[in-house]
Amino acid sequence: MNQGAQFSPGNMSAGDFQSSSSSAGGVNSAQERLLAFSKLGHRLCSARTQRDAIKIILDIADTFFGWDACTFDSYSEAEDAVSAVIVVDRIGDERVDVEPVVRNQKPTRRMRQVIEEGPLLILRKPPIQMPSDAVPMGDQSRPSASLLYVPVRSCDRVIGLLSIQSYTPDAYSVEDLETLQSLADHGAGALERIQAEEKMQQLNRELEDRIAERTAALAATVGELEAFSYSVSHDMRAPLRAMHGYAQILVEQYPGKVLDETAVDYLSRIARSAVRMDLLIQDVLSYTKVLRGHVTLEPVDMEGLIADVIDAHPQWRSSKASIEVIGRIPKVVGNEALLMQCVSNLLSNAIKFVVAGAQPHVKIRPEQIGNNVTIWFEDNGIGIAPEDHGRIFRMFERIHPAAEFEGTGIGLTIVRKAVERLNGQVGFKSTPGQGSKFWMQLPKATE
Amino acid sequence: MNEPILLVEDEENDIFFMTDAFNRLGIVNFQIVTDGQQAVDYLRGEGKFSDRSQFPMPTIVLLDLKLPFIMGLDVLKRIRERPGGPIVIILSASSDPRDISSGYAAGANAYLVKPSSVEGLLNLVRSIKDFWLTHNVVPDSRFASVRP
Numbered sequence: 097m098n099q100g101a102q103f104s105p106g107n108m109s110a111g112d113f114q115s116s117s118s119s120a121g122g123v124n125s126a127q128e129r130l131l132a133f134s135k136l137g138h139r140l141c142s143a144r145t146q147r148d149a150i151k152i153i154l155d156i157a158d159t160f161f162g163w164d165a166c167t168f169d170s171y172s173e174a175e176d177a178v179s180a181v182i183v184v185d186r187i188g189d190e191r192v193d194v195e196p197v198v199r200n201q202k203p204t205r206r207m208r209q210v211i212e213e214g215p216l217l218i219l220r221k222p223p224i225q226m227p228s229d230a231v232p233m234g235d236q237s238r239p240s241a242s243l244l245y246v247p248v249r250s251c252d253r254v255i256g257l258l259s260i261q262s263y264t265p266d267a268y269s270v271e272d273l274e275t276l277q278s279l280a281d282h283g284a285g286a287l288e289r290i291q292a293e294e295k296m297q298q299l300n301r302e303l304e305d306r307i308a309e310r311t312a313a314l315a316a317t318v319g320e321l322e323a324f325s326y327s328v329s330h331d332m333r334a335p336l337r338a339m340h341g342y343a344q345i346l347v348e349q350y351p352g353k354v355l356d357e358t359a360v361d362y363l364s365r366i367a368r369s370a371v372r373m374d375l376l377i378q379d380v381l382s383y384t385k386v387l388r389g390h391v392t393l394e395p396v397d398m399e400g401l402i403a404d405v406i407d408a409h410p411q412w413r414s415s416k417a418s419i420e421v422i423g424r425i426p427k428v429v430g431n432e433a434l435l436m437q438c439v440s441n442l443l444s445n446a447i448k449f450v451v452a453g454a455q456p457h458v459k460i461r462p463e464q465i466g467n468n469v470t471i472w473f474e475d476n477g478i479g480i481a482p483e484d485h486g487r488i489f490r491m492f493e494r495i496h497p498a499a500e501f502e503g504t505g506i507g508l509t510i511v512r513k514a515v516e517r518l519n520g521q522v523g524f525k526s527t528p529g530q531g532s533k534f535w536m537q538l539p540k541a542t543e
Numbered sequence: 544m545n546e547p548i549l550l551v552e553d554e555e556n557d558i559f560f561m562t563d564a565f566n567r568l569g570i571v572n573f574q575i576v577t578d579g580q581q582a583v584d585y586l587r588g589e590g591k592f593s594d595r596s597q598f599p600m601p602t603i604v605l606l607d608l609k610l611p612f613i614m615g616l617d618v619l620k621r622i623r624e625r626p627g628g629p630i631v632i633i634l635s636a637s638s639d640p641r642d643i644s645s646g647y648a649a650g651a652n653a654y655l656v657k658p659s660s661v662e663g664l665l666n667l668v669r670s671i672k673d674f675w676l677t678h679n680v681v682p683d684s685r686f687a688s689v690r691p
Contacts, residue, residue, distance in 0.1 A: 334636055337659045338556035344661040345563065374659050 129275070132156050136279070140286035146170065149290060150182050153258065153283045160279075161272045163260035164191075165240060168248075169198060170256045170291075171211065178203050178257065186263070203257075210245050211254045217273045218243040219266055242267035246277045250284040255291070258283075318388060325384050332377055340370035372504075379506035382437060386514045391431050393518065395541035398425040398439075398471065401432065402460060405439045417447040417456040425462040427541040428469050434514040438522075441507040442534050446475035448503065449496075449532075470537040480526040488524075511536075546602035546676055548573040549629070551582040551618065553610050560661060561605075564668040570676070574598060579613025582606070583621055586629075601629050602681055605671075606651075608635040608642060616649055623650035627682070630675060 136156065143149035150168040157163060164186040169178040180196030203211060210216050219242050226239040240261035248256035258280050262268065343366040346355065355363070399421065406412065406419055428435075447456040454476070461472040480488060487493040489512045494505040515522040515536055526532035548565075550573055552558050558575060565573055576582050582604070585592040592598045604622070608615035615633065622628045632653045633646045646654045655671075658664050 333659060334554060334556070337560075337636075337657070340659065341556065341560050341661045341664070348661075371659075 129160060132159065133278075133282070136282050140283060143286055143290065144293075146181050146287055146290050146294075149283055149286045150258070153279050154182070154184070154260070156279060157260050157276055160275060161244075161260075161268060162262065164263045165261040167259050167261075168256060169207070170287075171203070171207075171254050173253055173255075175200070176203070177201060178207060181256075206245065207257055210247050210257055214247060215273050215277045216243070216245040217268060217270060218245065219268070222265060238263055241265040244268050244273050244276045246273065246280045248280045248284045248287060250288045255284060255287060322384070322388065325381070333374060336370045336374050336377075340367050340374075343367040343370070376504045376506070379504045379510070383506055383510050383513065386434060386437065386510050386517065389433075391434065391517050393429050393431060395427045396430045396432050396435055397427055398435070398462075398469075401435055402439055405436055405443065409440070409443070412443070412447055415447060415456065417458065419443065419447075419458045419460065421460045423462055425460075425471060426464060426469050428471075428538040429541045430518045430520070430538050434518060438511045438514050438536060441511050442473045442536070445507060446473055446477060446532070446534070449475070449477040451478055464540065465537075467540050468537050469540045470535050472533055472535045474531060474533045476531045479528040479530050479532055480524070481528050485524075485526070489522075545572050546681070547599040548603045548605060549582070549585060549601035550575045550605045551577075551579070551610065551615065552605070552607045552634075553577045554607070557607070557657070560664050561668070563661075564665045567665060568668055568672055570668070570672060572599075574601070578611040579615065579618045580611075582610070582618045583613060586622060603630045603632060603671075603675055605632050605634045608633060608637060608646070616645060619646070619649045619651060630679075630681065632671065632675070 136152070139152050140149055143152060146168075154163075154166050154168075157166070166182070166184050167180060168182040169180050171178050177200045178198060179200055180198040183194040183196050184191050185194055186192075206216070218240075220239070222241070224239045224241055241264055242262040243259060244261075245257070245259040247254045248258055258276070260268075260276065343363045347360055347363050347367075402421060402425070412419070443458060446458045450456045457476045459472070459474040461474065463470040463472065489508050494503060512522050515538070518538060520536060520538040522534070522536050524532055524534040548570065550558070550561055552561065552575065558577070562575070565571070574585070576585050581592075584590050585598060586600075586604075588595060588598070588600075606615045606619060610618070613621075615635070619631055619633075622631060630652045631650065632655060633651045634655050634657060635642060635646075636657045637643075638656045643654050653675075655667060658667055
């Protein structure tokens, strides 16, 4: 066990221990001991580390019966191993914190005796020889003459070993041993609490590290995906433009030849397919933007926003659709770009899904519930069958064949994701043949 | 109206449609180079572009961003190293805000996103013709170094 003790005067901390003038025989009045005990619980509560708690115990032990050297080792029953937490020795006139060397080692014979049999008082008679298995401390030339050795127990489980030692023969008594044992018993609760706290902090740190690691990995993946979707969508659009353009040029100005009706029809189909593919790509792009774009929340004037969206879609006017805002819409907390996208998609759907030839009529109606604003978009369209209600917010789900109603099946997915990002909700009520009422709920802005 | 235009474009379909649009709108004074290095050489009058009567210094450069050898943005930066360069209009498929702001930051006079249809492209070239070739007034290169 003799590993050559390191002791570093650098660790010396004069304020750590109140130095009693004599090495043994401190305060012995029963009254003072009682007072010290009564304050012990309170002092231990404030201890944040095992060392703090043990130092409080050792400090009181010092005032009770004094010591020249002391040690505290934590003990793990599961591993049957001890690790030194505190080692203090008197070198000359000063007490010095000695760097603990014992780490995860099997208990010595003496330690095992204390663990298994309980407190131990050792009084050696001169000439005193250094025991062969003594744990080296600061001053290795002096074996202790008097030792108090107690287990620190919590619920009958030994969690540590505390010893105080004096170079004066017969410095301690059996009563001192009992007193030290009860001091140790008091400290055990605090130690256990601290151990649990340290373990929890350790776990928290590990958890935080793991979260940070995964977040970094995710951010990298998102970044790669972003770059990927960006380049895919742009590189994919170029050949589409070409397809569309050549088909159009063939129809419009193929030099010198007149194409027959079938050829023109096929070319128009090519052109339409190119347009449709382009819409798909643009929608996927908008969806990825909604998904991962930076979103700042701010008050949004929905009335102005709706008017802007309508202005931006002249084709709605040409389809003779009427859009009517009923009542004043309060400002909401949201993001202008995302809400533009939502309103535009909801209105497009409301106008698009009507019986062929019918004139679309959309009513936009606000409703205020508590601190939220619900905006209803009510149409006179074809409605949604109950069996389709679960599908319509899913990506690429289309209830109607493309030939009947143009679309990509991404519009409502974008709406739902955008509203989610704005801490809002979206939903609808619909009966086939009686139109649909889509709603969007957002927090009301303070005006 | 007859100001020379340099189109820097590598995509053969885009070259076809741009040429088609120029032809339809009666724009005849244009040259085409198909990569960034050629663009730099052309503007410096180096190599096969040294004859300015055949390859006149353009008033307007229509510049794609994704180009072989030297990217459009770097071509633009080189153009802006010296005062009195041509008007540079970026013509790109990208509507990414990062591309747009870096384009302007590098000294582009305009940034136009390539439309996806032939009519769209025709309309765009018509706007370029109306604004940049008809209404816009360009500085005389002799006063290039005059600072306000």
